[in-house]
Amino acid sequence: MFSKLFRPVAENSYKIENRFASSQTAVLKSIIKNEPSGPSVKTDIPGPKSIELMDQLKKVYNLGATQYIVNYEKSIGNYVVDVDDNILLDTFTQISTMPIGYNHPALLEVFKDQQNIKSLVNRPALGVYPGMDWPKRMENILGQVSPKLPKITPMMCGACSNENAMKSAFIAHKMRDRGGKEFTSEEKNSSVMNQRPGCPDLSILSFKGAFHGRTVATLSCTHSMYIHKLDIPSFSHWPIATYPLYKYPLEENKRENDEIDRKCLEEVEELIDKNKKVCPVAGVIIEPIQSEGGDNHASPEFFRKLQEICKKNDVALIIDEVQTGCGPTGKFWCHEHFSLPHPPDIVTFSKKMQMAGFFHSDEMTVQQPSRIFNTWMGDPGKTILLETIIDVIKTQNLLDQVERSGKRMYSGLQQLQNEFPELLHSLRGRGTFIAINAHGTNLRDAIIKNLKKNGVQSGGCGHEAIRHRPALVFQEHHVDIYLDILRKVLRDLSESK
Amino acid sequence: MFSKLFRPVAENSYKIENRFASSQTAVLKSIIKNEPSGPSVKTDIPGPKSIELMDQLKKVYNLGATQYIVNYEKSIGNYVVDVDDNILLDTFTQISTMPIGYNHPALLEVFKDQQNIKSLVNRPALGVYPGMDWPKRMENILGQVSPKLPKITPMMCGACSNENAMKSAFIAHKMRDRGGKEFTSEEKNSSVMNQRPGCPDLSILSFKGAFHGRTVATLSCTHSMYIHKLDIPSFSHWPIATYPLYKYPLEENKRENDEIDRKCLEEVEELIDKNKKVCPVAGVIIEPIQSEGGDNHASPEFFRKLQEICKKNDVALIIDEVQTGCGPTGKFWCHEHFSLPHPPDIVTFSKKMQMAGFFHSDEMTVQQPSRIFNTWMGDPGKTILLETIIDVIKTQNLLDQVERSGKRMYSGLQQLQNEFPELLHSLRGRGTFIAINAHGTNLRDAIIKNLKKNGVQSGGCGHEAIRHRPALVFQEHHVDIYLDILRKVLRDLSESK
Structure with a gap:
């Protein structure tokens, strides 16, 4: 099932524009309507508008942990959109607090009452x-x-x-x-x-x-x-x-x-x-x-x-x-x-x-x-x-969805762990609550940083773990997009080692 | 200014129906539209509907501190309405957390956006x-x-x-x-x-x-x-x-x-x-x-x-x-x-x-x-x-309102303390954040209980204090209604002593 995704790709043929070809079709099956077909990064993150607002916020607020400024109006489903219009696939979901993604229509409906x-x-x-x-x-x-x-x-x-x-x-x-x-x-x-x-x-x-x-x-x-x-x-x-x-x-x-x-x-x-x-x-x-x-x-x-x-x-x-x-x-x-x-x-x-x-x-x-x-x-x-x-x-059987997406993510990460044993180890998890370790804190932090540059919001925990905390509406095609980007990040890091 | 309110009234001429006569006119100046003209108590509190719901809640929940069940849809301004349609003038406001009263139109407007x-x-x-x-x-x-x-x-x-x-x-x-x-x-x-x-x-x-x-x-x-x-x-x-x-x-x-x-x-x-x-x-x-x-x-x-x-x-x-x-x-x-x-x-x-x-x-x-x-x-x-x-x-200068209502409440309570020194002492406060002590916990609790029977939600603190925590929209006519009811409660307690 991962044959297309994990087929070795010649480095030069790996193009950002093609990255989501396989997921384009999958989007049709999306639980969330109007989700973007994939991430899109236009600026550094934080970008200029984020930096401007963070400078403003710094005057009144301890900003130590702040990464960037979010446009919560535009964010949708599994995609968080920042004020510079960067669209990130979110595997961290506000430190694991968004169970059904951004601006879920059922939630927007609630307060019409x-x-x-x-x-x-x-x-x-x-x-x-x-x-x-x-x-x-x-x-x-x-x-x-x-x-x-x-x-x-x-x-x-x-x-x-x-x-x-x-x-x-x-x-x-x-x-x-x-x-x-x-x-x-x-x-x-x-x-x-x-x-x-x-x-x-x-x-x-x-x-x-x-x-x-x-x-x-x-x-x-x-x-x-x-x-x-x-x-x-x-x-x-x-x-x-x-x-x-x-x-x-x-x-x-x-x-x-x-x-x-x-x-x-x-x-x-x-x-x-x-x-x-x-x-x-x-x-x-x-x-x-x-x-x-x-x-x-x-x-x-x-x-x-x-x-x-x-x-x-x-x-x-x-x-x-x-x-x-x-x-x-x-x-x-x-x-x-x-x-x-x-x-x-x-x-x-x-x-x-x-x-x-x-x-x-x-x-x-x-x-x-x-x-x-x-x-x-x-x-x-x-x-x-x-x-x-x-x-x-x-009603949407999302626990089953978690099982399916989790299995797909786990197998994909297992394959990546086998391919990049010098980078990754100790894959473990249940459902999509999956973590994998990098060899050391610096490498883990570099992976997270490069994932963000390539359109994925992820998170770390402990000293060397990458933790996955996607929403329950994170589907198989989101997994594919994520794994595809992670593969690119790992390959780049492996080559630069 | 309290001449009408505090004029000695022969016991028999004190009628519930007349209690709010003086405040009826004041209602015209109400900050909050559609407030009732005064409290109205139809059942014991908790009433039968409250008791039914409390019995239901007891099965899943520690109910130790629960007084009654509120109808938050009907509650308005300074009046909390319970499920049995008892209307209480609220001087306690959800343990002091409702600054501008129930269902304030400005707050209801907020989430139309x-x-x-x-x-x-x-x-x-x-x-x-x-x-x-x-x-x-x-x-x-x-x-x-x-x-x-x-x-x-x-x-x-x-x-x-x-x-x-x-x-x-x-x-x-x-x-x-x-x-x-x-x-x-x-x-x-x-x-x-x-x-x-x-x-x-x-x-x-x-x-x-x-x-x-x-x-x-x-x-x-x-x-x-x-x-x-x-x-x-x-x-x-x-x-x-x-x-x-x-x-x-x-x-x-x-x-x-x-x-x-x-x-x-x-x-x-x-x-x-x-x-x-x-x-x-x-x-x-x-x-x-x-x-x-x-x-x-x-x-x-x-x-x-x-x-x-x-x-x-x-x-x-x-x-x-x-x-x-x-x-x-x-x-x-x-x-x-x-x-x-x-x-x-x-x-x-x-x-x-x-x-x-x-x-x-x-x-x-x-x-x-x-x-x-x-x-x-x-x-x-x-x-x-x-x-x-x-x-x-x-915009509504509510801090000035608090000063005015506070002064009126303070003078009124002072007068009651002078009239009922065997019941009340140690009046103190700033704004409407006023307390007065009863002589002992039992008496304090009796006053609070009888206030509720007569249409006022109040609260105690410490061992013998009655604490006033009305909203900032508690106006002079609300003070008058409150003091009028408190006077009745004190007189009854004084006579039964």
């Missing part, structure tokens, strides 16, 4: 005064996509969702300890002054390489890059276990990788045991794929055994699906790939879901008011968008 | 790929309402804004310590594992009675109520100073209150000194009025001297204007009442501002990317609403 507009302009305190549509909307989301958990708590962003998931684990732990007894006066009085026993020594166990957010407590569970953490005080005694880092390809390294699993799980148990007397572990927080830390995968067996350890020790298992959730792995939740015997205690979400929050068990549902709480408790506008997104994913 | 709709459906990562309208929007907001600070960092909610304000203070402190030197390898490596020196022992000084959010680190600065804090681990060594708690009326207790100021400031200095060797204070976080902790006010002199202490000790002054910002005190920012000789280092905002974030000095602007950062870095849809809100506030 006057009632939905009223949901935008009346900022409700949903924990105290929910609107009349709220019960149905919450039921609908739970009914359609909850990972078998009965309750939902909406929040505003991924970090806050993880903060409140951790708080739920702490509260559940202490409620169990308390065995139905009332809070003591000592607990009440000491808590107000940040002291024991009201504010107890409890911990969350996290993993090396993890990313769970940039608020202070989620940073204590984040260990992907020093730049996120430097100079910020931390809960220095919260235990940090080793996340399995496998050798690839998996099928050639099974014995070794199984041994890695065994050792990591042993460490988790040891850390839980060791902390029992000093600072008990109330929860384990883990990503199904470490998505900022380098797209590090752990096996389904690892997760099943981790859950077993958590259950045995009365520790809440918090699965952070902020980046993996909402379909990119080919299942709605990545942890569905693991066939866990029980649902996790808490599953947190944000990004592609537009709204943030967490699903949780009854045990993780805090009974008293004001404990897991804030002013807004979610956002009706984002919830309406999510409902539409879920509808589009279901 | 197709370009603004596109801002809603394309979830941008604003730190990396801002839209072409973003520089102008940020400039516009800064130019119009920044409290003399040159930079803005948008966030998603109040707690995240405070988390990142605190992080900015930590980073600025360490950058100053480092004196331009690069991070050491030891700092980099230790930070990833939550250890010193990369994750240093630094603290934020907060005040007893303060509320800065419910994430774990902002909870370490929150001391208003034990229920927020119980069972959550805390930074137990962060210093907590005493917030001045004045005797009222202020004019009769000046000497005593000045002494309170002096003692509190002395304590702040002592705590900063004491912590210098153990866990230096990088920032002081303070509300201009402690808004959850009981509407506790501190004097302008207190704030000026606090800033002096901060400057002397190289400590960042973070003013948390999440609840006080956006006009309710009669100035756009409450701390403008204090005539500080310099702007604060950081001012955080959320709630009425619709978008969240913080304004900051150049010194508090973190240079490196990814340190003060997250995926979304704000929300274009909320920013567009804020721009419209600022426009309405300016």
Whole structure:
């Protein structure tokens, strides 16, 4: 199926104009109407108009991470268009937050409804005064996509969702300890002054390489890059276990990788045991794929055994699906790939879901008011968008599309890894949530830079991974365009080496 | 001016039907068209339809704090309408987040614009790929309402804004310590594992009675109520100073209150000194009025001297204007009442501002990317609403309206406090951001409950305060309606005592 795409091409015959010949026909099958037939790069990126606006923005704003200025009106489907009219095929989608691409017609339709507009302009305190549509909307989301958990708590962003998931684990732990007894006066009085026993020594166990957010407590569970953490005080005694880092390809390294699993799980148990007397572990927080830390995968067996350890020790298992959730792995939740015997205690979400929050068990549902709480408790506008997104994913079978596009991308990247072993290694992924490593950070950064020059917006993670985070509407012909451009970039880099 | 309203009325002649006679004429001057002429209560609250929907919601959601279900379509201006068609005059406005009332026509107009709709459906990562309208929007907001600070960092909610304000203070402190030197390898490596020196022992000084959010680190600065804090681990060594708690009326207790100021400031200095060797204070976080902790006010002199202490000790002054910002005190920012000789280092905002974030000095602007950062870095849809809100506030002179309504409310409450000294005391406030205490929590709760029965949505804070948080479109005739109902409630309670 890749014969045309991967047939060796004499360097000189490779012309930009012909690059999309094969995809021109495929465009006819496009899910998204009016998508361009391929990328088109007219200026340096950032181009002159981007630079002008960035200079303006620099005066009022920290611009450190800004790449260029987007024309969100013109962007469409899988193509992001910048203010200099460069059209980029987007495999990164706003750090993985655009599930059905730019300006999807179903989403544009949503706010033609006057009632939905009223949901935008009346900022409700949903924990105290929910609107009349709220019960149905919450039921609908739970009914359609909850990972078998009965309750939902909406929040505003991924970090806050993880903060409140951790708080739920702490509260559940202490409620169990308390065995139905009332809070003591000592607990009440000491808590107000940040002291024991009201504010107890409890911990969350996290993993090396993890990313769970940039608020202070989620940073204590984040260990992907020093730049996120430097100079910020931390809960220095919260235990940090080793996340399995496998050798690839998996099928050639099974014995070794199984041994890695065994050792990591042993460490988790040891850390839980060791902390029992000093600072008990109330929860384990883990990503199904470490998505900022380098797209590090752990096996389904690892997760099943981790859950077993958590259950045995009365520790809440918090699965952070902020980046993996909402379909990119080919299942709605990545942890569905693991066939866990029980649902996790808490599953947190944000990004592609537009709204943030967490699903949780009854045990993780805090009974008293004001404990897991804030002013807004979610956002009706984002919830309406999510409902539409879920509808589009279901009616258009986009999870199947992810599977098909993912397979095509995986095989294509495998072929490129075989052709350019001096550049690429360790291909891995689920659905289109695929990563491949370059040999070193500099090379990885050069690939990403050259992809952009040639019309592809991509992203890195960890020290040397290229991570793919396309929308769920990224189809086979988009894969072909991407692979075709990547091949050119790799060939150029290989020749210049 | 209150002669009609406060003329003693024989109990029997007090009729519900006549209650709004005086305000009927005033309605003609209403800023908001189509507002009801007054509240109307038809059922218990929650009524049967609310209860039905709450039962439905209870299955999927922690309902602990929910009061009733709102019909956001029918709610208008200063009136919140519930699903049972009860119409309540709203002095609480969704925990103080609705600056220009329900369904304001200017806000409903905003999303008729197709370009603004596109801002809603394309979830941008604003730190990396801002839209072409973003520089102008940020400039516009800064130019119009920044409290003399040159930079803005948008966030998603109040707690995240405070988390990142605190992080900015930590980073600025360490950058100053480092004196331009690069991070050491030891700092980099230790930070990833939550250890010193990369994750240093630094603290934020907060005040007893303060509320800065419910994430774990902002909870370490929150001391208003034990229920927020119980069972959550805390930074137990962060210093907590005493917030001045004045005797009222202020004019009769000046000497005593000045002494309170002096003692509190002395304590702040002592705590900063004491912590210098153990866990230096990088920032002081303070509300201009402690808004959850009981509407506790501190004097302008207190704030000026606090800033002096901060400057002397190289400590960042973070003013948390999440609840006080956006006009309710009669100035756009409450701390403008204090005539500080310099702007604060950081001012955080959320709630009425619709978008969240913080304004900051150049010194508090973190240079490196990814340190003060997250995926979304704000929300274009909320920013567009804020721009419209600022426009309405300016063109309709709503800050003057707040002054006028505030004065009327203050005098009216003063009169009621004089009439019912066995029920009320310690009236205080700025603009319409006014509170009055009841003698004890039970009485306060009874007043709030009875206000609701009689058509007023109000709110409490601290242990015995009734806090007023009306919208900026709360006019003199709304004040009259409110005071009239409050008088009835107080009279009934007084008689039943």
